[in-house]
Amino acid sequence: MKSRSIAPMAVPAGVVGIVLLLVVPLPAPLLDVLIAVNITASLVILLTSMYVKRPLDFSVFPSLILVFTLFRLGLNVASTRLVLRDGYAGQVIDAFGHFVVGGSLVIGLVIFLILVVIQFAVITNGAGRVAEVGARFTLDAMPGKQMAIDADLNSGLIDEDTARQRRADVAAEADFYGAMDGGSKFVKGDAIAGIVITVINLVGGFVIGMVQMKMSAGDALQRFSLLTIGDGLVTQIPALLLSVSTGIVVTRATASGDLGTAAAKQLMQSRTALLIAGGGAVALALLPGMPKLPFMLVGCALIFAAQRAKATQAKDAAAAEKAALPSPTAPPADTPEQLIEQMRVHTLEILLAPDLVDLVGAGPDADLLARVRGLRRKTALELGIVVPPVRTRDSVDLPRSTYVVKIAGVEVGRGEAPGGRMLALGDDLSSLPGTAVHEPVFGLPGKWVPAELRHAAEMSGATVVDRVSVLITHLGALITQNAARLLGREDVRVLTESVKRVNPSVVEELVPSLLSLGEVQRVLQGLLAEEVPIRDLGRIYEALALRARVSTEPEGLVEAARAALGPALASSYVQEGVIRVLTLDPALEQSLVESLRPGDQGTHLLVDPHRLDAVLAQLRSSVATAEADGRAVVLVCAPAIRPALHRLVALGLPRLPVLSYAEVTGAGVSVETVGVVRGDHAIAA
Structure with a gap:
């Protein structure tokens, strides 16, 4: 056997x-x-x-x-x-x-x-007391550890399998110390x-x-x-x-x-302690009546260990100094190459105040660079674009505890991440000390509380987020909002080459015979501007190849790509098998179609400003009512006016998706109308 x-x-x-x-x-x-x-x-x-x-x-x-x-x-x-x-x-x-x-x-x-x-x-x-305290502290720390795992997962630093394994380890750790608490009673x-x-x-x-x-x-x-x-x-x-x-x-x-x-390793880390202990043992050997041989042997052994520790420390210091020295092939700071590098405008950049430099150091609360790498991977999987490397540097011009995110040298967002503090989010934070702020992405009320009060904040019902998670969440939202600006011509070429390896016929048909690489870039930027993922490039290129034979007008190409991605677009707004929509009154929709005019940047809607304000007010009221009930809604309209209407709605409701009838009905899900925007009523309002 x-x-x-x-x-x-x-x-x-x-x-x-x-x-x-x-x-x-x-x-x-x-x-x-x-x-x-x-x-x-x-x-x-x-x-x-x-x-x-x-x-x-x-x-x-x-x-x-x-x-x-x-x-x-x-x-x-x-x-x-x-x-x-x-x-x-x-x-x-x-x-x-x-x-x-x-x-x-x-x-x-x-x-x-x-x-x-x-x-x-x-x-x-002693073992029973340690097991009891360990079990208690492990159970108390479980919510914070689970939130840290969720934050790593949301930022893309880990995948779902790793997150599941870490959650299992946290639960197993709590069970282990609880079992050890009981096991110590058996020994007693x-x-x-x-x-x-x-x-x-x-x-x-x-x-x-x-x-x-x-x-x-x-x-x-x-x-x-x-x-x-x-x-x-x-x-x-x-x-x-x-x-x-x-x-x-x-x-x-x-x-x-x-x-x-x-x-x-830890006992040998202090050479001074070993020398003092060795000298003390030798001194005891010199006392009258004391046996000299045992104390002399122990003292000499400790002094020898101290000398070995000194040699090891000197070797480690030399290695660290050698690693810190600049490379002999690196150009001096005043060479043209170095100056050109300093002049170059980086696509994506994070500027940190001097007191935030510790975020890129070593420690559990200083994993910014690793989290940025995870965010780039997460963005690539969700949006279908490869975010350029993020340059991180300090800036003495920034106020204390402030960070700034720049795209192509232009500031697109800034926030705060005070050292030694964590952001507590919740409705009732009056019992917690700290500075009241609003979370930069969703505008949630919060407070920067001292890190040592994390457990107290969690017990009060608040969600506690560390500084790196706050910055990474903000950076992820900014990347999503500005994805169109981050997609460069070279990125489009790389993406097109990747499609060509698996679907060469569609690429050869589209580029460059029907559309140039720049025109393809403009279409993809148009999709990203409306937060439409471009992961399914093969399907997008097939739709562009068909549309380009009729017209190469950018707006029409974008709409053709959206139509091809329609089921995927609508499915992202489905809740419990239902997509909840706001529709336009037929009379209002017909009047918008009649007011449609072509332009250099696409079609426009020539709408009276007062009427537009009334329509946006009714939309805003309907969206607020739906969100209060925990429901996500989208606005649907005729395909002809969708691009122009989206541009107008984005002025007052930037987070309200605007889909066409074809995109919604092609998803094969149930559609529930939760409101109708009526032109007459809107005007009366």
Whole structure:
């Protein structure tokens, strides 16, 4: 039978065997084997707890505590039965009773009591307290960790599978510390049971020796006491090893390596401490009456370790200095190449106030560059464009705690991210200290609260966001709003080449025979300006190839591409299988069609300003009513007036999507009309 098929049966069979220990008498040789297994397995668990890199790597440990506690109690029962019945419980217990404690009852009792005090009063109590506090803090930190995972997922830093794994790790960590809290109670109970069983064995053995075996009081006490002490030591030593393992596992903090490596690295980090300790040991050796050799050996070893630490630190410093030196091939700062680089206008740029430079450093709250990389990946998957590299630099001209986002050298947004603070978002933040602000993307009310009050803010019902998440969310919104400006000619060429590799016929038909690369860029920019993803470039190019045979007018090309993407466009606004729409009154729509006029930048609607204000007011009221009920709505109209109407609506309602009838009906979903904009009513309003 293979080991994989044995493993699922080993533990259940072992637990059944442990239960049998409680009722079935064992021969002394078999008890010796089981005691050896108990001691060796406890040693393996202790060493394993030292080499795990994080507690979750040993998640089965709480269950092992229960199983081995039951195992030791079963061995206690089996050994007690042999001691009281035969006056002999195997060679292991006899060896511990005679050889280990020197055959002395007093020495055995003292050693046993010392082990019990160490385990019960020191290690078990400490490990239980650490497990209890760790479980409490882990549970309290779960909401914040879940929000951090969601923020990383929303910014694109991680994918859905990684987020799911991290959420599982957070839940497993909470379950682990909760189980360790209960497991420590098993260890504590085991120590108490060991004391009680030893007392029972002492009294019972003394009585049986005198009454049943007709021994004298001294012989009975000597014989059964040594066996009882040997039995207690045999079980308490593995219990002590398991208690130490418990303490090691629950006290592991942020060390990334095993216990030995982490301890050696951290103890050797201070050369001064090693020198002082070594000098102190040498000084103790010089005191009259002190043994000189032990203290001199220890002192010299510490001084030698300090010299090794000095050499290691010097080597690390030299490596860091070498890495910081400029490359010998780098041009001087005043060369034409360097000046041209400084003159170049970067497509996308983040300027940070000097006190925000720590956002690009090292630490859990300083992962701006990694989050920017994740945002670029997320934007590429959602919009279909490759965002150019984001240049990040500091600027002494900015006010304190301020950041600015620039596109092609022009500021498109700015915000604040005070150091040592986190943004709490919610409706009732009056109980929290801090500066009241509005979140830069959605305009939600919030406060920048001290980072140490994060838990208090979460308990009050607020959503707490770190500084990097605030900046990344703002940057993502700005990129989406300005995606058309970020799409350059070279980007279009790269995208077209990628389409050509999988669909060469459509590209060869479209570019350059029907449209130039610049005209394709203009169409794609038109789509992005209305936040239409261009991921399905093959379908877009097919629609452009058909339309370009009739007309190369940009607005018509954009509408042709939208028609091809119609089902995908409408599906993004579907809620519960229904798309909720606002429509125009037929009379109003007919009047808008009649007011349509061509122009250099596309078609226009020649509408009286008062009438336009009234229409926008009614639209604004209808949208507010729908949003209050948690419903998303879109405005639908005739395809002929959709582009011009969208430009007008964007003046007052920039977030209201405007779709044509063809785009909505082609999605194959239910359509629910939630309002009708009537021209006469709008004018009367």
